[in-house]
Amino acid sequence: MKMIAxxxxxxxxxxxxxxxxxxxxxxxxxxxxxxxxxxxASEWEARFMLGVRVSRLGKGVSARFAPRxxxxxxLLMRLSPLPAESxxxxxxxxxxxxxxxxxxxxxxSDPAAPVTVCFAGLTVTLxxxxxxxxxxxxxxxxxxxxxxxDIIAPFTSVDAVAVxxxxxxxxxxxxxxxxxxxLLRARLK
Numbered sequence: 449m450k451m452i453a454x455x456x457x458x459x460x461x462x463x464x465x466x467x468x469x470x471x472x473x474x475x476x477x478x479x480x481x482x483x484x485x486x487x488x489a490s491e492w493e494a495r496f497m498l499g500v501r502v503s504r505l506g507k508g509v510s511a512r513f514a515p516r517x518x519x520x521x522x523l524l525m526r527l528s529p530l531p532a533e534s535x536x537x538x539x540x541x542x543x544x545x546x547x548x549x550x551x552x553x554x555x556x557s558d559p560a561a562p563v564t565v566c567f568a569g570l571t572v573t574l575x576x577x578x579x580x581x582x583x584x585x586x587x588x589x590x591x592x593x594x595x596x597x598d599i600i601a602p603f604t605s606v607d608a609v610a611v612x613x614x615x616x617x618x619x620x621x622x623x624x625x626x627x628x629x630x631l632l633r634a635r636l637k
Contacts, residue, residue: 449473451547452588453497453526453601458574461560461584462602470592474544476599482637483548485613489529493608494617494634496567497524500581501552502598509589514582517594521581522630523550523565523619524601527611549599550619550632561624567632568609568617579603611636 455467477483485492503519525548528540556563565575585601588594611617615636620628 449475449595449597450537451499451599451601452602453541454584454588456603458572458578458580458603460603461562462580462585462587466587468476468539468540468588469538469545471538471542475542476547476549477545479551479632480547484545484637485527485632486543486545491530492611493530494568494611495526495528495529495608496565496570496605497526497601498522498563498565498579498603498621499524499549499580500585500600500602502524502585502594502600503596505593505595506589507565507593509586509594511582511586513588514585517585517589518555518581518600520552520554521621522552523621523632524548524599525550525567525617525619525632525634526604548617548632548634550621550630553621553629556623556626558624561626564622565605565619566622566628567605567619570605570607570609572605572607573586578592613637621629
């Protein structure tokens with residue numbers, strides 16, 4: 449399993465040559481497990497991302513057929529040291545345990561429904577065009593083979609929350625006014 453995160457804001461179009469981070473599976477912390485804050489930085493921030501679980505092998509997938517290649521979504525939290533710019537390469541965003549997964553939830557029955565993300569007191573509503581899940585899956589599958597269990601994060605939030613050891617961060621997704629799903633609860637230790 450690998451995680452591929454696109455370096456784009458939800459309001460931006462998916463680029464034909466996207467900037468991506470390929471994040472190792474050791475960076476992912478499963479739901480309900482504590483998130484241990486490393487000692488190599490003293491200040492930390494958390495950002496949310498939408499995560500899409502790949503459900504079948506694919507390469508060269510078009511956006512039109514992308515919904516056939518994923519089966520669930522969740523809310524992710526990415527922990528980064530501050531200031532992130534001072535960290536070389538991908539170390540600021542791909543160290544062991546830096547991603548907290550929420551619970552996986554089924555896709556909405558209405559693909560045109562907006563998604564509302566609540567994360568650490570912030571609320572953001574995105575249209576399907578802003579989330580651009582299908583386009584993100586297609587552009588990733590153009591360059592990388594996607595496999596069952598891979599996670600694709602089509603965008604990263606603009607807003608960051610300062611966090612410290614002892615904090616409990618909570619978040620959820622809601623599709624078109626439905627009940628919250630993709631619940632995320634991260635306890636920083």
